Amino acid sequence: MGLGQTAAGQITQRFDLAVATRVVVQPDDKGGQEGEAATQLPWDAPDRIKRLNGVDAAGTVSNLQIGDDLVQNVTGLDTGAGKALQVMAGSAGLWDAVRAVLQTGRFFDAGHDQRADKVVVLGKHAAERLGINRVDSQPAVFIGDEPYTVIGILDSVSGRAELNDAVIMPNGAAREAYNLQSPDAVEIRTAVGAAQLIAEQAPIAIEPNNPSTLVVDAPPKQGAVRKGVEGDLNALFLLLGAVALLVGGLGIANVTLLSVLERISEIGLRRALGAARRHIAVQFLVESVIVGFLGGLLGTAVGVILTVAVSWIRDWTPILDNRLAFGSPLLGAFIGLVAGTYPAWKASAIQPITALRGT
């Protein structure tokens, strides 16, 4: 059960559409001197990116260093809530790029950005902390001493989860109030399947002279996803198979042990007829190997039939590995051999006198 859920979760994650279409470009931290970035992203990076075929949306996002300034609601009471809030800046295209959904109000647009309007959009958790849940009365928040009008509250974003805890203002306002020099990163939402291509092209489009100074965060390739899913499934079924083999082996061991106890007088008789300990051990070993082999054969047959049946019902393409089909009975025989060792040794250790006594 746990295994099944784990695998299902793993596979769902691999196929998550939001993950598969998200590309993030940012300057390489290591490239520059003294830990500074080697390059700065241009403000028009989203426009450059959007010219690429396969880009659905792009926008910049930045964290603002606001120093000792606090984020407070209009009452001016320090509730302590503002300290944990991050102040961020973005371009108008950011919202589409991170698939932002509004709870209420509106996003800021290019006009707000150009005019450097003092407006903000609140992340979902940020709004809760500040005690703001509606925007029709044009509430304001103070960042430091400056009031900003709240024009919208986010409901959800994908990819960049820190937006939920942030107060986001347009780049224009951020440049004016906090002297933001350049965006931290560009969030790109691509068409399905285009992420790999965009990841290659984006640095060249943004920084044609020096594309290697940018790092790109992109989803794994299709093939890699497929391999990953296959790996997950294989691990899952190998685990299930190992558990089944263990149970089966214990079953064979148990049955053989019971049959040894049941046939004590037969063992005694065979010893009296000249069988050495070795003969008795070999007899029970052979029996458990045969049981294991037949079990493997039967299991393979049932497995093949089930695979084909399930595939037929669900319109899948059945894929069978011949080596597996032929190897399973041998594996079964091996399990039988291992499982039969202890009972066989037990049987060979039975003294003929004790075995012949009684009935």
Next chain:
Amino acid sequence: MSATAVALPAPVVEMIGVRRFFPGPPEVQAIREVDLTIGPGEYLSIVGPSGSGKSTLLHLLGLLDNPTDGVYRLDGVDTMSLRERRRAVLRGERIGFVFQSFHLLDHRTVLENVALSMVYVGVPRKERMARARVALERVGLAHRMEFAPTTLSGGERQRVAIARALVAEPSLLLADEPTGNLDSANAEAILEVFDELHSEGMTLAVITHDDHVSRRAQRQVRIVDGTLQW
């Protein structure tokens, strides 16, 4: 005629000062001091009440158990120095067992049961079957060869067991209370088979608590408290 048998130079069984103690506590002295010689073609009975050590003596004679000390030669082979593997071979080749409770395999036919005793001696399968048929004819069960032992009467089952004991051509036929589970008519039939075998020169040792069975033997030995009395 007993005098001639004892006088033969190469006895089948030769036990000298054999003792068998089972470590305790308390230590059980099952066989205290036994000297026993059985010549070829002899028909010996060993009688004794239960607890007298006769089963232990049978196990020792049949190489199913080892004496604590003493000498036991079977067909002149000193069995004390043999390893378990060799003892098993010797047991299969030289000794035929007949048990009170028959010990037949229920899921095998009569013929297969008889043939089983030659498996460990290394007789090829074809010859095993042929010899098993002959042995079954000898004990008068030619018409029962393909039957399951469970469908036979007690007397018939014991005759199957005798056929099985004989078919490997042993030097010594060891019978442990062979008539214990049989009514008097069937018991009589079995004893007649023994008489016949004796007249054909087979060496027999029958262990019993029944004086009637014991009297049929050519020589009788009584065992009391782990020692033999003549």
